Amino acid sequence: MGKYKNPSRRDVLIGAGATAAAYSMGDLILPNTSLAAMKPKKGGKLTYAILTRNSKHKSLKTAKHPYQGIHIRTKNVYNALTWVDHDIQAQPEVATKWEAVKDDQTIWEVDIREGIKFHDGRDLTVDDVVSSYNFHRDKKKGTSFAKKMLAKVEKAGPNKARFFMKTPNAEFGWWAAEYRQVIMPAADIDKIGLDGIGSGPFKFANIDPKRSVVYEANQDYWGEGPYLDNLEVVYQQSMGSAMNGFRAKQFDMILGIDPAMVPQFEKLENTTVDIAKAGSQMLAVMPKYEGSPFMDKRVRQALTLAVDRQKIIDIVYGGSSAWLTNDTHMADFNEDFLPRGVVRDVAKAKKLLAEAGHPNGITLPTLYYSSYYPEIDRVFQVMAESVKEAGITMPIELKQKSGYRKWRVEDKKKTRKHRFAMGPVGPRNPAANLFRMARPTYNESGYWHPNPKGDEFIALYKKAMATGDQKERRAVYHEMQRILQEEVPTFFIIGRRSIDVFRSNVHGWKAHSQSWSGKFDTVWKS
Amino acid sequence: MLVNGKSLGAILTHSPGTTVGVILVSLHLLNALFAPLLIPYGETQLVGQPMLEPGHANFLLGTDVIGRDFLSRLMMGGRTSITVAMVGVLGAVLIGTFFAVSAAYIGGFYDDVIMRIVDTKLSIPGILFVALFVVGFGRSVTVLTIVIGLSYFPGAVRTIRSQAMTQVPLAYVKAARLRGESTLSVIFRELTPNVVEVVVVEFAIRTSSAILIVSALSFLGLGISPPTPDWGLMVSEGVNQIYQAPWLILFPAVFISTLVVGLNFASDGLANALGLDAARGLHGG
Numbered sequence: 001m002g003k004y005k006n007p008s009r010r011d012v013l014i015g016a017g018a019t020a021a022a023y024s025m026g027d028l029i030l031p032n033t034s035l036a037a038m039k040p041k042k043g044g045k046l047t048y049a050i051l052t053r054n055s056k057h058k059s060l061k062t063a064k065h066p067y068q069g070i071h072i073r074t075k076n077v078y079n080a081l082t083w084v085d086h087d088i089q090a091q092p093e094v095a096t097k098w099e100a101v102k103d104d105q106t107i108w109e110v111d112i113r114e115g116i117k118f119h120d121g122r123d124l125t126v127d128d129v130v131s132s133y134n135f136h137r138d139k140k141k142g143t144s145f146a147k148k149m150l151a152k153v154e155k156a157g158p159n160k161a162r163f164f165m166k167t168p169n170a171e172f173g174w175w176a177a178e179y180r181q182v183i184m185p186a187a188d189i190d191k192i193g194l195d196g197i198g199s200g201p202f203k204f205a206n207i208d209p210k211r212s213v214v215y216e217a218n219q220d221y222w223g224e225g226p227y228l229d230n231l232e233v234v235y236q237q238s239m240g241s242a243m244n245g246f247r248a249k250q251f252d253m254i255l256g257i258d259p260a261m262v263p264q265f266e267k268l269e270n271t272t273v274d275i276a277k278a279g280s281q282m283l284a285v286m287p288k289y290e291g292s293p294f295m296d297k298r299v300r301q302a303l304t305l306a307v308d309r310q311k312i313i314d315i316v317y318g319g320s321s322a323w324l325t326n327d328t329h330m331a332d333f334n335e336d337f338l339p340r341g342v343v344r345d346v347a348k349a350k351k352l353l354a355e356a357g358h359p360n361g362i363t364l365p366t367l368y369y370s371s372y373y374p375e376i377d378r379v380f381q382v383m384a385e386s387v388k389e390a391g392i393t394m395p396i397e398l399k400q401k402s403g404y405r406k407w408r409v410e411d412k413k414k415t416r417k418h419r420f421a422m423g424p425v426g427p428r429n430p431a432a433n434l435f436r437m438a439r440p441t442y443n444e445s446g447y448w449h450p451n452p453k454g455d456e457f458i459a460l461y462k463k464a465m466a467t468g469d470q471k472e473r474r475a476v477y478h479e480m481q482r483i484l485q486e487e488v489p490t491f492f493i494i495g496r497r498s499i500d501v502f503r504s505n506v507h508g509w510k511a512h513s514q515s516w517s518g519k520f521d522t523v524w525k526s
Numbered sequence: 527m528l529v530n531g532k533s534l535g536a537i538l539t540h541s542p543g544t545t546v547g548v549i550l551v552s553l554h555l556l557n558a559l560f561a562p563l564l565i566p567y568g569e570t571q572l573v574g575q576p577m578l579e580p581g582h583a584n585f586l587l588g589t590d591v592i593g594r595d596f597l598s599r600l601m602m603g604g605r606t607s608i609t610v611a612m613v614g615v616l617g618a619v620l621i622g623t624f625f626a627v628s629a630a631y632i633g634g635f636y637d638d639v640i641m642r643i644v645d646t647k648l649s650i651p652g653i654l655f656v657a658l659f660v661v662g663f664g665r666s667v668t669v670l671t672i673v674i675g676l677s678y679f680p681g682a683v684r685t686i687r688s689q690a691m692t693q694v695p696l697a698y699v700k701a702a703r704l705r706g707e708s709t710l711s712v713i714f715r716e717l718t719p720n721v722v723e724v725v726v727v728e729f730a731i732r733t734s735s736a737i738l739i740v741s742a743l744s745f746l747g748l749g750i751s752p753p754t755p756d757w758g759l760m761v762s763e764g765v766n767q768i769y770q771a772p773w774l775i776l777f778p779a780v781f782i783s784t785l786v787v788g789l790n791f792a793s794d795g796l797a798n799a800l801g802l803d804a805a806r807g808l809h810g811g
Contacts, residue, residue: 238765240765258766260576315593371747377763381752382572385572386572398747
């Protein structure tokens with residue numbers, strides 16, 4: 001055991017000198033923790049790369065519309081009533097308060113924040129909220145969740161709007177955070193949103209269709225920030241080019257990197273790798289029509305029991321940047337998430353297949369997928385290999401991302417028989433997740449209606465949405481998840497955790513589970 | 527066996543380059559044939575940790591991005607490319623020979639139609655044609671083989687036709703006509719045997735090019751679909767790991783290049799031994 005020795009005068013002087021030097025070099029030694037670095041600094045430009053094109057526009061005429069620029073692009077320019085934070089909780093944005101004014105959760109009143117200005121200097125008022133939502137719920141031009149759920153919206157006071165839902169919606173706060181449901185200056189339905197004027201922290205400065213968007217700071221932003229003068233998002237087709245751009249200092253940040261590249265980024269100097277709580281899931285829609293093997297529930301159950309999800313996590317995601325799905329569209333960060341009792345059971349899978357008339361195994365139709373995520377190829381290869389153990393042969397085929405979604409939809413229209421194909425789904429609240437599983441019109445539901453269990457599921461969904469008490473609602477959510485886990489209308493393969501990488505001089509950014517909800521308002525560079 | 531008065535052995539050892547080429551091609555063909563019997567692990571089997579370095583006790587060339595034995599995948603990786611390239615080009619050359627020889631012999635309007643079709647196809651950039659075809663008709667091995675055949679057919683027609691044109695005015699062809707042989711008989715029995723050397727060289731040269739096209743397609747995500755091992759696909763799978771696992775690109779690249787170089791050396795040597803100009807084939811598209 002070492003002996004304590006009183007410090008000499010020399011020791012004290014050396015120590016004091018070292019402390020002073022360390023303090024003065026704080027930015028160099030500990031850039032993220034030094035006092036100087038913690039104080040936001042204004043100015044500068046941040047360029048970030050994304051690997052999904054992040055925009056739908058084909059011409060500059062519609063390029064600024066919130067429905068054209070999706071995901072983070074929308075959050076840069078626009079505000080919605082609410083925002084989903086990093087802890088996956090709905091937070092006030094344009095709305096300061098929202099409450100159900102009817103017990104069955106069909107009518108909601110929302111208080112609108114005062115003092116918000118649009119980029120053109122106009123005040124954001126309740127009329128803008130009403131006009132925006134009339135657009136969002138428009139049958140032809142509106143957006144999915146609003147069209148399906150909102151019956152009417154009206155002005156209920158100088159700073160209050162009233163929302164009449166078509167059916168109860170106890171999760172209104174989450175619903176209002178949907179990325180397309182932004183607030184725009186009031187205008188006719190044909191024109192609203194085209195000018196690209198929002199109330200967000202940044203304004204459009206320049207758009208290069210399909211390639212990049214440059215934003216400039218909104219100096220009259222109502223909230224904290226923005227600290228950056230300019231922000232640029234650049235689309236990169238491949239992870240390799242994004243990484244090379246990062247190494248060459250073309251980019252300060254890459255959003256949604258390939259998990260296999262984490263060790264490479266971690267080796268780079270002054271680089272931070274940040275992993276979100278969750279991220280999107282990969283699912284496979286199992287076609288159910290006469291002649292399809294998926295008509296038999298036992299085949300569906302066998303498939304989900306056969307896949308080695310833990311192996312996918314270990315091999316593709318380095319053991320940490322993914323999570324075990326539970327066949328329900330729910331994300332594991334959610335408190336309402338109900339884990340599967342048994343994650344993998346090859347013996348049971350074989351038994352189910354034998355009972356279904358496939359004692360020697362089964363060859364499934366080709367499972368199509370597309371490169372929505374950089375690691376997707378590896379996920380599908382590990383999956384296809386792991387189900388072999390249960391006697392399941394699963395041919396897989398990679399389709400080009402361009403036109404993939406259209407191909408799936410058109411294929412369904414043409415043949416009435418959709419493909420055994422992969423789809424990506426983002427993490428949302430239980431209401432949205434389970435609603436998608438209930439509706440036969442959604443691809444994600446696997447079109448499992450009509451079915452007595454499906455009807456029971458819908459009845460439970462309605463009950464949950466009309467239940468104001470969160471604990472009671474959770475019990476219903478659990479019951480719904482048990483049905484999905486038993487019926488397996490859709491095969492959920494794996495859930496990923498979003499991984500972002502950025503330079504250490506970038507502060508205030510955290511990887512967000514909902515990639516579209518990340519905001520740059522409080523991000524700054526030292 | 528004698529070709530053009532030379533034994534096969536003499537042709538294959540015509541020059542050091544030819545010998546090297548023949549050895550490389552032979553090794554690749556033997557590997558493609560016997561790989562299923564030789565590979566230490568299943569080519570899609572997950573057997574180890576991802577990206578183990580070459581020289582590992584259990585995996586000579588390490589493992590790939592998801593922990594499959596890299597040597598096994600490399601050995602199996604050429605089978606599909608070689609099959610697609612060889613069958614596709616063989617089809618192109620065989621069918622092309624008929625059209626080329628018949629166009630040269632019959633001439634006139636028939637020749638014009640054939641050659642304008644050939645010109646039209648040659649005006650479309652090769653990789654673009656193949657990519658569009660695959661996007662339109664899928665990326666199965668059959669589709670890839672057909673598109674490779676279609677892609678190399680026009681070039682083969684042009685080259686072989688020019689050789690056939692030199693034969694048509696010769697006396698033995700006139701004699702055959704005077705004997706009353708049918709057009710098909712002249713084409714198959716008289717002219718075709720006299721262009722066979724060009725056909726052989728054409729096949730060899732175009733196969734090396736087709737190997738590169740198939741690999742490029744796989745690299746671009748338009749060719750052979752995972753999990754089937756393919757060298758181009760393996761390069762594509764490893765490209766993001768270039769800084770931490772460069773061997774994932776290096777080894778498949780070496781396999782592709784040795785096969786292509788081997789084919790080029792062999793075909794060049796073959797052409798020289800037979801007194802042909804190999805470069806003529808390369809210009810045919």
